Amino acid sequence: MKVRLSVNGQERIDDVEPRLLLVHYLREVCGLRAANIGCDTTSCGACTVLLNGEAVKSCTVLTVQADGTEVETVESLARPDGTLHPVQQAFHDHHALQCGFCTPGMVMAAVDLLREHPRPSEAQVRSGIEGNICRCTGYQNIVAAILASAEQA
Known part of the structure; x- marks a missing residue:
């Protein structure tokens, strides 16, 4: 087709x-x-x-x-000059990844969440990423990164 x-x-x-x-x-x-x-x-x-x-x-x-x-x-998030999207940068800055396998999906879920809730609470972040599993980090740094990237907007 x-x-x-x-x-x-x-x-x-x-x-x-x-x-x-x-x-x-x-x-x-x-x-x-x-x-x-x-x-x-x-x-x-x-x-x-x-x-x-x-x-x-x-x-x-x-x-x-x-x-x-x-x-x-x-792959669409970074600018052509290589500058990372605020969510990507926050994941880097807050050590929100270890093996990196879940990171692309987690970042995209966070981008969607932040479009809907530009200033989310921690509870909204946790709810927004609950369908994405990370087997390495324990989520603390992921939540911190998403909250930090929301503050950059």
Whole structure:
């Protein structure tokens, strides 16, 4: 099937298998590797991307379902000069990652959260990232990073 998507601001038209998951489309067809495949069951959030501005787990969205949409991955966040997005910078500054596997999905969930709640409470942050699992950090630094990036806005 032919699909048309905007991926990180670039229009794409591709032929895809009807059963191709969006995460595999992003990784294998588009060559974008940040959306990680962690579970294929929407449990971990490592594959979280923004679909028309809303955080979704791309392992449970078929590419054909995303036809005509705008997809943003973490690769779209940094500026062309290499300056990191405030959420990315805050994750770096607050040591909000260890192995980094969950980080792209966690950052995209945080970007979505901050678009909806520009000045979130700690409870809102914890609720906003609850669908994203980090097996390394214990979440304290992740929450601190998200709160700090909200303060930068």
